[in-house]
Amino acid sequence: MPELKVLISRDQIASRVAEIGADITRDLSGQPVIFVGVLKGAAIFLADLARQVQLDASFDFIGVSSYGNRPSPAQELQHGWDSTGEVRLTKDVDQSMRDRNVILVEDILDTGLTLNFLKRVLLGHQPKSLRIVALLDKPSRRKQPMQADYVGFAIPDEFVVGYGLDYAEQYRNLPDICVVPRPV
Numbered sequence: 001m002p003e004l005k006v007l008i009s010r011d012q013i014a015s016r017v018a019e020i021g022a023d024i025t026r027d028l029s030g031q032p033v034i035f036v037g038v039l040k041g042a043a044i045f046l047a048d049l050a051r052q053v054q055l056d057a058s059f060d061f062i063g064v065s066s067y068g069n070r071p072s073p074a075q076e077l078q079h080g081w082d083s084t085g086e087v088r089l090t091k092d093v094d095q096s097m098r099d100r101n102v103i104l105v106e107d108i109l110d111t112g113l114t115l116n117f118l119k120r121v122l123l124g125h126q127p128k129s130l131r132i133v134a135l136l137d138k139p140s141r142r143k144q145p146m147q148a149d150y151v152g153f154a155i156p157d158e159f160v161v162g163y164g165l166d167y168a169e170q171y172r173n174l175p176d177i178c179v180v181p182r183p184v
């Protein structure tokens, strides 16, 4: 594996997460929320973000997979995760979302397929409100229109790892967000 290059440092992440937490606290004005993290990549972001939000909060997690379409790790690094739209639910939420304020927490918004799918799934649970927060956004990769309500950082079309994001299940525990150089 080639050397990783830091794209966003742990300090930059911490101050941006605090800003987003303050925005959510202000926007929800005292109402309780449920954070729904997308497994597994958003787990670390959810843990940090939730501690920056001054509201009554509970956690839930949802799982998706692009099985059948997900390329090998090497292809994923080279071309990104070009799912053909066949996102499927591997784990639904555990608690009722009905009439609750739901905040869907995702690690990275890329083609937009995953969040469009999850938005439909969660709206089916009839929440009082649904907001989407994505730590990272690669706007140049979009295949389906999707805008998150809160975005940590817009990044170029690079493959990134760390702070929850993996490459073949590795590097999730890196404290910084790093670029994996693409093989030439």
Ligand code: 5GP
Binding pocket: 041, 081, 083, 106, 107, 108, 109, 110, 111, 112, 113, 114, 115, 158, 159, 160, 161, 165, 166, 167
């Ligand atoms: P989308 O459906 O928006 O194309 O993809 C979202 C999912 O693709 C993310 O949740 C993440 O799992 C994966 N993904 C997209 N870009 C990257 C990246 O640069 N690094 C990693 N580790 N995963 C990515």
